[in-house]
Amino acid sequence: xxxxxxxxxxxxxxxxxxxxxxxxxxxxxxxxxxxxxxxxxxxxxxxxxxxxxxxxxxxxxxxxxxxxxxxxxxxxxxxxxxxxxxxxxxxxxxxxxxxxxxxxxxxxxxxxxxxxxxxxxxxxxxxxxxxxxxxxxxxxxxxxxxxxxxxxxxxxxxxxxxxxxxxxxxxxxxxxxxxxxxxxxxxxxxxxxxxxxxxxxxxxxxxxxxxxxxxxxxxxxxxxxxxxxxxxxxxxxxxxxxxxxxxxxxxxxxxxxxxxxxxxxxxxxxxxxxxxxxxxxx
Amino acid sequence: xxxxxxxxxxxxxxxxxxxxxxxxxxxxxxxxxxxxxxxxxxxxxxxxxxxxxxxxxxxxxxxxxxxxxxxxxxxxxxxxxxxxxxxxxxxxxxxxxxxxxxxxxxxxxxxxxxxxxxxxxxxxxxxxxxxxxxxxxxxxxxxxxxxxxxxxxxxxxxxxxxxxxxxxxxxxxxxxxxxxxxxxxxxxxxxxxxxxxxxxxxxxxxxxxxxxxxxxxxxxxxxxxxxxxxxxxxxxxxxxxxxxxxxxxxxxxxxxxxxxxxxxxxxxxxxxxxxxxxxxxxxxxxxxxxxxxxxxxxxxxxx
Numbered sequence: 395x396x397x398x399x400x401x402x403x404x405x406x407x408x409x410x411x412x413x414x415x416x417x418x419x420x421x422x423x424x425x426x427x428x429x430x431x432x433x434x435x436x437x438x439x440x441x442x443x444x445x446x447x448x449x450x451x452x453x454x455x456x457x458x459x460x461x462x463x464x465x466x467x468x469x470x471x472x473x474x475x476x477x478x479x480x481x482x483x484x485x486x487x488x489x490x491x492x493x494x495x496x497x498x499x500x501x502x503x504x505x506x507x508x509x510x511x512x513x514x515x516x517x518x519x520x521x522x523x524x525x526x527x528x529x530x531x532x533x534x535x536x537x538x539x540x541x542x543x544x545x546x547x548x549x550x551x552x553x554x555x556x557x558x559x560x561x562x563x564x565x566x567x568x569x570x571x572x573x574x575x576x577x578x579x580x581x582x583x584x585x586x587x588x589x590x591x592x593x594x595x596x597x598x599x600x601x602x603x604x605x606x607x608x609x610x611x612x613x614x615x616x617x618x619x620x621x622x623x624x625x626x627x628x629x630x631x632x633x634x635x636x637x638x639x640x641x642x643x644x645x646x647x648x649x650x651x652x653x654x655x656x657x658x659x660x661x662x663x664x665x666x667x668x669x670x671x672x673x674x675x676x
Numbered sequence: 677x678x679x680x681x682x683x684x685x686x687x688x689x690x691x692x693x694x695x696x697x698x699x700x701x702x703x704x705x706x707x708x709x710x711x712x713x714x715x716x717x718x719x720x721x722x723x724x725x726x727x728x729x730x731x732x733x734x735x736x737x738x739x740x741x742x743x744x745x746x747x748x749x750x751x752x753x754x755x756x757x758x759x760x761x762x763x764x765x766x767x768x769x770x771x772x773x774x775x776x777x778x779x780x781x782x783x784x785x786x787x788x789x790x791x792x793x794x795x796x797x798x799x800x801x802x803x804x805x806x807x808x809x810x811x812x813x814x815x816x817x818x819x820x821x822x823x824x825x826x827x828x829x830x831x832x833x834x835x836x837x838x839x840x841x842x843x844x845x846x847x848x849x850x851x852x853x854x855x856x857x858x859x860x861x862x863x864x865x866x867x868x869x870x871x872x873x874x875x876x877x878x879x880x881x882x883x884x885x886x887x888x889x890x891x892x893x894x895x896x897x898x899x900x901x902x903x904x905x906x907x908x909x910x911x912x913x914x915x916x917x918x919x920x921x922x923x924x925x926x927x928x929x930x931x932x933x934x935x936x937x938x939x940x941x942x943x944x945x946x947x948x949x950x951x952x953x954x955x956x957x958x959x960x961x962x963x964x965x966x967x968x969x970x971x972x973x974x975x976x977x978x979x
Binding site for chain 2: 492546
């Protein structure tokens with residue numbers, strides 16, 4: 395199921411959080427909303443989920459206008475930045491919650507719920523922790539419980555708000571790769587918010603870079619890296635090393651200041667290495 | 677500077693032990709103990725000593741005398757109305773104030789505090805001015821043969837009024853601290869408003885609710901000022917336990933007064949015990965365990 399956001403604007407008082415934002419996510423795609431804090435990416439995600447409502451514009455899910463539908467009826471899975479696990483329930487009950495609150499006619503039997511929850515806990519490799527409470531888990535484990543809980547209701551869209559933000563670097567990297575594998579397995583249309591460019595470029599099929607409530611550029615990781623559409627995108631995606639040189643007879647002669655040669659202790663015949671992966675000219 | 681350097685050279689412990697000289701410690705402890713003894717233990721003990729001063733028989737007859745029993749019954753009746761009213765109102769108000777931002781929220785918080793701010797005697801007076809014979813609603817009440825002031829309904833109203841803020845005050849901070857993320861999560865997972873409230877919001881504040889109920893009950897049973905104004909002190913009819921104590925005392929029936937007072941003191945002690953138990957249980961269930969950042973699952977997933 396695809397997502398389409400059309401001309402959404404959201405103001406908080408005089409602050410414009412989203413300024414006429416449009417975004418399309420194809421079915422099965424994994425899209426990153428990347429930007430600095432305050433750029434409106436979380437607001438956009440919450441509006442897609444129905445947790446916030448735009449002042450203008452519309453949200454379409456699977457081609458149907460869902461703007462007026464409440465979060466309850468949108469069929470989305472949402473993973474909160476700080477997990478928002480129900481602290482008084484066990485891990486098992488957290489995952490079962492979405493099934494237990496269904497209207498009686500649609501509610502699975504207890505045996506079915508147990509089976510489904512067990513499956514999901516196996517999927518996130520936490521089936522041995524079902525009886526624990528969220529406070530007894532590590533950050534990475536909580537994150538995976540939050541994911542299992544969101545998947546329990548079989549959402550058509552998965553939305554993740556800074557899914558790895560609160561984890562330490564090592565766990566973050568591993569969880570990231572795991573999430574990518576999971577997505578490749580179940581092909582659930584997913585949007586995640588991050589301020590970490592590396593995370594966005596590594597994980598996503600497509601990256602939408604946001605700044606001041608607008609999408610500055612929207613494209614594949616390669617496209618945004620190689621052809622930044624705006625100075626903001628170029629600057630945000632990484633520090634740029636600038637070499638000034640002169641074009642002479644088809645070759646560019648780059649001059650290195652004497653102080654730099656001295657600093658690196660260069661001698662005639664030495665080779666100079668420049669680390670960044672791409673060189674671009676302008 | 678020189679002194680500093682020399683101290684660094686000699687390998688003294690880096691800082692002095694964080695304690696005062698023995699004399700200071702003993703003096704402070706003694707002052708605290710004398711204070712506690714004089715103002716807490718002595719009065720409480722004297723209540724029981726005086727109550728039993730004429731033996732067990734006199735004690736029993738003082739608390740089983742019909743007027744005392746009627747007062748006991750009325751006290752329980754008032755609390756039986758005030759506490760549930762408090763519970764319902766407190767949870768509703770706490771929920772609205774703790775979880776939502778709306779116009780008039782600040783005013784509502786101030787209004788909830790009003791019964792704490794106003795002297796209980798004045799709260800009693802308000803009911804007399806409202807429902808009394810000369811009051812605003814007086815003529816209408818007489819016409820319909822309704823009695824509030826100097827009758828049981830007035831006592832219940834006054835009791836509800838003075839114990840009003842307890843539950844709400846207890847749970848507002850908890851509601852605010854837990855935030856709204858869990859409710860949002862419940863909503864996205866398909867829970868309706870009532871389901872979210874009873875399955876997520878209420879369980880998170882249940883200890884606060886219980887604690888507020890205990891305090892409200894203590895206040896409802898012990899209230900004197902407001903109830904005194906609206907009661908009219910009709911023996912066996914509109915006397916609560918605290919009022920009954922006062923009457924006995926004014927009649928120089930000290931032993932009986934203290935015997936009835938000992939019932940109230942016992943009530944207070946029971947309340948404190950329950951309160952301590954609740955606090956301990958709440959601390960156990962809500963203590964965050966030791967979240968260990970383990971990467972064990974990673975090795976599992978790699979396998």
